[in-house]
Amino acid sequence: MTLTAIEAQEVWKQFKIPHERRSTILENIAGILSVFDDRRYSHEQFWALKDVSFRLEDGDSIGIVGPNGSGKSTLLKLIARTMKPDRGSIKYNGSVAPILELGIGFQGDITVKENALIYGIILGIPRTQLKKRLASILEFAGLTRFQDAKLKNLSTGMTVRLGFSIAIESNPDIFLVDEALAVGDMEFQQKCLDKFREFKKEGKSIVLVSHSMNLVNDFCEKTLYLSNGETRAFGPSIEVTQRYIADMQTPRPTYRNVNRQP
Amino acid sequence: MVILTLVFSILLRVNIPNYAAWVLLGLLVWRFFAIGTSQALGCILGNPSLVTKVYLPRYIIVLSSNIATLMGSALEFLILLPLLVILGVTLTPYAFLIAPILALEFLLIFALSLSLSSLNVKYRDFYQIWDITLQLGFWVSPIVYDPNIIPSRYQFLYYLNPLTRLIDSTRNIFLLNAAPSLFDIPVVIAGTGILLLIGFLIFRRLESRMAEEL
Numbered sequence: 001m002t003l004t005a006i007e008a009q010e011v012w013k014q015f016k017i018p019h020e021r022r023s024t025i026l027e028n029i030a031g032i033l034s035v036f037d038d039r040r041y042s043h044e045q046f047w048a049l050k051d052v053s054f055r056l057e058d059g060d061s062i063g064i065v066g067p068n069g070s071g072k073s074t075l076l077k078l079i080a081r082t083m084k085p086d087r088g089s090i091k092y093n094g095s096v097a098p099i100l101e102l103g104i105g106f107q108g109d110i111t112v113k114e115n116a117l118i119y120g121i122i123l124g125i126p127r128t129q130l131k132k133r134l135a136s137i138l139e140f141a142g143l144t145r146f147q148d149a150k151l152k153n154l155s156t157g158m159t160v161r162l163g164f165s166i167a168i169e170s171n172p173d174i175f176l177v178d179e180a181l182a183v184g185d186m187e188f189q190q191k192c193l194d195k196f197r198e199f200k201k202e203g204k205s206i207v208l209v210s211h212s213m214n215l216v217n218d219f220c221e222k223t224l225y226l227s228n229g230e231t232r233a234f235g236p237s238i239e240v241t242q243r244y245i246a247d248m249q250t251p252r253p254t255y256r257n258v259n260r261q262p
Numbered sequence: 263m264v265i266l267t268l269v270f271s272i273l274l275r276v277n278i279p280n281y282a283a284w285v286l287l288g289l290l291v292w293r294f295f296a297i298g299t300s301q302a303l304g305c306i307l308g309n310p311s312l313v314t315k316v317y318l319p320r321y322i323i324v325l326s327s328n329i330a331t332l333m334g335s336a337l338e339f340l341i342l343l344p345l346l347v348i349l350g351v352t353l354t355p356y357a358f359l360i361a362p363i364l365a366l367e368f369l370l371i372f373a374l375s376l377s378l379s380s381l382n383v384k385y386r387d388f389y390q391i392w393d394i395t396l397q398l399g400f401w402v403s404p405i406v407y408d409p410n411i412i413p414s415r416y417q418f419l420y421y422l423n424p425l426t427r428l429i430d431s432t433r434n435i436f437l438l439n440a441a442p443s444l445f446d447i448p449v450v451i452a453g454t455g456i457l458l459l460i461g462f463l464i465f466r467r468l469e470s471r472m473a474e475e476l
């Protein structure tokens with residue numbers, strides 16, 4: 001029996017669209033007092049994810065596709081555990097790279113080397129391992145020459161390369177990628193893709209959010225197609241991406257936007 | 263600090279021996295508290311990416327802000343030591359008791375920081391509210407005046423302020439060369455424990471929707 005890497009069961013996520021912004025205590029008190037004033041505090045419910053379920057076998061990778069605002073990033077945030085689902089659950093088998101954006105916690109005023117250490121610790125890499133691997137991290141990022149330069153003097157691409165190099169060093173079982181491949185020059189992109197292939201060979205899973213169908217087909221066995229927060233399709237990548245492309249080519253989507261509630 | 267000493271010792275003729283050292287010790291404890299809590303207050307709001315983009319236990323953000331203040335206060339204390347000697351304070355082994363006192367104060371600050379930093383995400387005017395509370399706190403703590411001027415029937419209320427007891431204890435070990443009162447420290451420990459519990463409960467409750475509120 002194969003193990004399950006990620007299993008999402010009937011995940012719902014709700015956001016509130018307030019009609020009246022109330023973010024201070026003063027406003028809250030004023031709000032309570034104005035109840036009689038017929039200006040009741042109200043908000044619309046917006047379900048960003050509706051009943052999304054999927055199962056990912058260990059070693060398989062999943063692509064998440066869909067138009068803007070369909071809930072892809074929300075789902076990725078739930079998988080990364082920075083947000084909690086309102087209903088349903090997501091179970092894991094193995095460690096998840098706790099990262100959605102490269103270069104969190106980078107400080108411009110300290111050196112590249114120091115940033116690498118801080119960032120690695122944020123990602124949960126033990127300090128001793130980090131120190132040992134520092135040279136190879138910088139080597140992979142192509143920044144060995146600049147290790148004592150201040151980070152703010154580096155180009156954007158260099159910064160992202162550094163972030164990525166440390167992120168892959170955290171060596172998770174499940175790797176979350178949100179458009180991170182779009183940055184960096186062609187040579188570095190190629191390096192990243194090679195690294196991902198290596199990951200896959202080691203039996204690790206990748207969750208890839210992308211608008212590039214080629215990339216999804218290339219890396220992911222399974223693809224989840226989201227639209228308006230609902231699962232439109234889930235299955236082998238080739239079939240799902242073809243369906244997505246077909247949907248995009250028809251002027252109006254063929255599905256109806258039903259306001260589903262749990 | 264110089265101004266406070268001048269105003270209170272010369273103009274108001276405070277009857278406290280070695281008033282300068284007395285005030286400096288009070289200010290050390292107070293500054294640690296005031297800076298620690300007000301810096302931690304904004305630490306989550308100021309680092310949204312650490313909450314929304316990375317998964318890590320979020321109390322660590324608060325803890326790291328508190329540790330930064332602790333380092334600052336420890337340095338202040340090291341500068342204060344020679345100053346105390348110049349002001350004629352004789353240092354005894356009791357001085358080492360400053361370490362547990364500051365550690366206890368650290369826990370107190372951490373407890374309040376947990377509540378404050380998470381509430382500040384939900385209610386953005388907490389910053390102003392805490393600012394005013396601190397200004398009030400300065401005058402309801404025995405920093406520049408003798409706590410004995412408080413009428414005895416209000417003394418009980420006055421000593422509910424854990425900082426009062428911490429400041430008293432600090433002055434005990436440096437100026438009176440005596441151990442802190444055996445009553446003061448357990449009371450502060452108990453109060454800190456309760457505040458820590460409240461802090462963790464509030465933090466846990468607000469943490470689950472923190473990423474959406476930022």
